Amino acid sequence: MTSSISAVLDKAYAGVRVLERATLEVEAGTVHALVGENGAGKSTLVKILAGITPADRGTLSISASAVDLATWDRRAARAAHIGIVQQHGAFAGTLSVVENAVLGAEPTRRGLLQLEPTAKALAALGQTIGLAIDPWVRVDTLSLGAAQRAEIVTALHFGAKLLLLDEPTAVLAPIEVEGLLATLRDLAKAGTTVLLVTHKLDEVRQVADAVTVLRGGASVSRFTGTVTHSSHFASQPAETTVAPRDGNPLDISAIARAMVGGELPPAPSSVPAPAAEAEPRLVLRKLSVGGELTAIELAVRAGEIVGVAGVDGNGQRELGHAIAGLIAHTGTVEIAGRDAAKMAPGTRLRAGLAHVPEDRMRGGLVLDSTVADNLSLGRIDITGRFRIDRAAVAKFADERIAELDIRPPARDAIVRSLSGGNQQKVVIGRELSRPNLVAVIAAQPTRGVDLGAVAKIHDRLRAAAEAGAGVLVISADLDELMALCHRIVVLLRGRIVGEVTALRAPDARATLGRLMTGLADARAGVG
Amino acid sequence: MSRDPDRQGLAVAIALLGSLALGSALMLCVGKSPGHVWWVMVRETLFLNEYNPGQILFRATSLALTGLSVSVALDAGLFNIAAEGQVIAGVVVCAIVGTALPPGTPAVVAVPLCLVSAVLAGAAIGFLIGAMKVWRGAPEVITSIMITAIVGGVALWLGNEVLFQNGTTTGVAIIPSAWLPALGLGGSAANVSVAITAFAVLALWWFRARTTWGQALRVVGRDPKAARAVGISVGRVQIAAMVGSGALAGLAAVNFVMGHKHAFEQGLGAGAGLLGISVAILGRLHPVGIAAAALLLSFLSVGGLATSQEVPKEISEMLQGVVVLAVACSVPIARRWRHAPQAPATVAGARVKP
Numbered sequence: 099m100t101s102s103i104s105a106v107l108d109k110a111y112a113g114v115r116v117l118e119r120a121t122l123e124v125e126a127g128t129v130h131a132l133v134g135e136n137g138a139g140k141s142t143l144v145k146i147l148a149g150i151t152p153a154d155r156g157t158l159s160i161s162a163s164a165v166d167l168a169t170w171d172r173r174a175a176r177a178a179h180i181g182i183v184q185q186h187g188a189f190a191g192t193l194s195v196v197e198n199a200v201l202g203a204e205p206t207r208r209g210l211l212q213l214e215p216t217a218k219a220l221a222a223l224g225q226t227i228g229l230a231i232d233p234w235v236r237v238d239t240l241s242l243g244a245a246q247r248a249e250i251v252t253a254l255h256f257g258a259k260l261l262l263l264d265e266p267t268a269v270l271a272p273i274e275v276e277g278l279l280a281t282l283r284d285l286a287k288a289g290t291t292v293l294l295v296t297h298k299l300d301e302v303r304q305v306a307d308a309v310t311v312l313r314g315g316a317s318v319s320r321f322t323g324t325v326t327h328s329s330h331f332a333s334q335p336a337e338t339t340v341a342p343r344d345g346n347p348l349d350i351s352a353i354a355r356a357m358v359g360g361e362l363p364p365a366p367s368s369v370p371a372p373a374a375e376a377e378p379r380l381v382l383r384k385l386s387v388g389g390e391l392t393a394i395e396l397a398v399r400a401g402e403i404v405g406v407a408g409v410d411g412n413g414q415r416e417l418g419h420a421i422a423g424l425i426a427h428t429g430t431v432e433i434a435g436r437d438a439a440k441m442a443p444g445t446r447l448r449a450g451l452a453h454v455p456e457d458r459m460r461g462g463l464v465l466d467s468t469v470a471d472n473l474s475l476g477r478i479d480i481t482g483r484f485r486i487d488r489a490a491v492a493k494f495a496d497e498r499i500a501e502l503d504i505r506p507p508a509r510d511a512i513v514r515s516l517s518g519g520n521q522q523k524v525v526i527g528r529e530l531s532r533p534n535l536v537a538v539i540a541a542q543p544t545r546g547v548d549l550g551a552v553a554k555i556h557d558r559l560r561a562a563a564e565a566g567a568g569v570l571v572i573s574a575d576l577d578e579l580m581a582l583c584h585r586i587v588v589l590l591r592g593r594i595v596g597e598v599t600a601l602r603a604p605d606a607r608a609t610l611g612r613l614m615t616g617l618a619d620a621r622a623g624v625g
Numbered sequence: 626m627s628r629d630p631d632r633q634g635l636a637v638a639i640a641l642l643g644s645l646a647l648g649s650a651l652m653l654c655v656g657k658s659p660g661h662v663w664w665v666m667v668r669e670t671l672f673l674n675e676y677n678p679g680q681i682l683f684r685a686t687s688l689a690l691t692g693l694s695v696s697v698a699l700d701a702g703l704f705n706i707a708a709e710g711q712v713i714a715g716v717v718v719c720a721i722v723g724t725a726l727p728p729g730t731p732a733v734v735a736v737p738l739c740l741v742s743a744v745l746a747g748a749a750i751g752f753l754i755g756a757m758k759v760w761r762g763a764p765e766v767i768t769s770i771m772i773t774a775i776v777g778g779v780a781l782w783l784g785n786e787v788l789f790q791n792g793t794t795t796g797v798a799i800i801p802s803a804w805l806p807a808l809g810l811g812g813s814a815a816n817v818s819v820a821i822t823a824f825a826v827l828a829l830w831w832f833r834a835r836t837t838w839g840q841a842l843r844v845v846g847r848d849p850k851a852a853r854a855v856g857i858s859v860g861r862v863q864i865a866a867m868v869g870s871g872a873l874a875g876l877a878a879v880n881f882v883m884g885h886k887h888a889f890e891q892g893l894g895a896g897a898g899l900l901g902i903s904v905a906i907l908g909r910l911h912p913v914g915i916a917a918a919a920l921l922l923s924f925l926s927v928g929g930l931a932t933s934q935e936v937p938k939e940i941s942e943m944l945q946g947v948v949v950l951a952v953a954c955s956v957p958i959a960r961r962w963r964h965a966p967q968a969p970a971t972v973a974g975a976r977v978k979p
Contacts, residue, residue: 461853467844
């Protein structure tokens, strides 16, 4: 038996309309993509379907039988075999993967908790679908990508017939994305209905049977067609390849236009390569963190944008946190020639470092404070040393809001109420506007951020480099690094295993792919 | 700088109405007309004489300071249960300094000296708790309780061994130039400390809302990870918060020693620190709210005495607890009330009934 969805929904949060007659028709046994910019209402729509958030009014039918929205909750949705993997994860950090999986319905034998069968089943299922997980590891020790994998495997394990995925690929590496998309196709073929929230049109092209575009809380278009497959990697393992199918391809550019409600933003202009004699701004020597990061050697020169590619969980988080001084490390971090290894985080920032942390929800923002307070957080150059210059804070906030098009354009808005992309703009606005900017470390700067915001954030990173800062971008999104960087190093199991400098070369992407997956070894630089 | 003053105000209003209803029910249980008892309470405590309003001010002075003390620590995400011990430490040190000063010391020297010694005594204990928390990872709730017990023991031992005068439980009086003048409200204990406290309330309001230090305090309380990422030294802020918290509790001792008893007495200041926790919660951690909460709880406790002819005074003690619990529970209710009726206006401005 397969499940279909038919929904027309309205929802408002605190008087702000999020969904207005949002209409969704998903056919059974298909992969349906729900696309739209951040703040378009995608996550809200999915949460209503999963019974996590109540709808204000509307109609909802699952498998052609109408459900009562007043009593529609997570329990009812679970009974209807609806599984969900949320954007920021729903697993409790202090529990292991398997404990989270059974939470609320713990299997027992003679009154004692029995986890082994579930753990074994999870590990086996993960193996089968190419999302390897360790069921016994505590969730808060996992990277975001690994936690996401665990949630997907768990949802599938519990027999979801209708799988809702809220931007599952935002935290996955390219190779993992390929694997996941192939898995979704296989699931659909086997009868599972998949609703995939994304704003990566590349994924839509690869995997979706049909597409619904949300803009401003309303469905603006619905596209159907059949996907044609294209693979990035020449050396793609056979089992993750999506079989090409017949029919009309989806009109991707029409979808893109429907999403942004106009023409796409102009293609970015690239930053000229730094002069060979440009002085180094950020130098890492023998930088090591426990067993997570080993002897990193890297120099970023003024005006240069260096990318750090790699599958999530290979030391990226430790690299970013070590440079920012947030975790203990050995080796040296030089900021503009000064050794910062012994400096506290605040001292490093004052020495000219800007840090865009990996996860804005965990350390980038104070979610319950206002946009203005977050923009000037720790910025004594704006607030003043002791007495807060409120006029300056307001002026600074308004400037950043205008510069980055932060929406809603209200400096008194609570950051928690902003969409992910706009929250990230607040972090970018604070960090990249630091005075005497010497070096920028941007970790996953556009994770879970919509197209328009990505362009704005990339513009700001380029502007920082052009203004003479050395910029280090850590990202799991290879497209992002290819578009931004002058050269890319690859992190694998805590070491830099290679570097690609000629990014325009036709085989650059394939080389990076091989380095990231460990198929190529030891400094196999191209060009 | 409350994020949503309407909601906070509404929460407190709901809680007070609920408490009023519950108090009335209690009065009915003991066979009294609630309307009559409430009227007697208001008339006796506020309008009949100057003594009762004075007593309310006197009580509220200490409670406001201990409430502020607890709120400063809570702002930084720490629970200072040791306000009780800090008040008592302030009382002991203030009394000792006050008696040790040469009798001819002018007031301009004696008053600040005694006041600062009380503040420092509280601050020192706050520092100890903060330092143990930050540098040794000792949970502040546990250390607070233990240190309060130790301070209580030391105070009693000092009293018995050194300070108490032949067989009494009262020490030698501090020099008269260190006395804070009474306000003279019908012979009540209210004294100039009221003004000091009012100043502390306003200063703390300004500090929290308008300074980077106050902002750092609240950022550390809300999200220590974010605080660290933007360069705030979380440990330093936590220790500073405990020092400030202790200093405010120590300041409450001034009201007892310099303003009222003019000597160390067994049990002087006891209870003010613990009630401060209730005051901070009732005042929703806002300095002005805390001042109002201190006045309300003092009104109930003085009112309980004034109406003891009508109803058992335990009823008013129960009411103080009920009010605090009601406020602690009423925020979600207020949130629902504020948001539920606000159906979104549609583009045309017309609202469709579901």
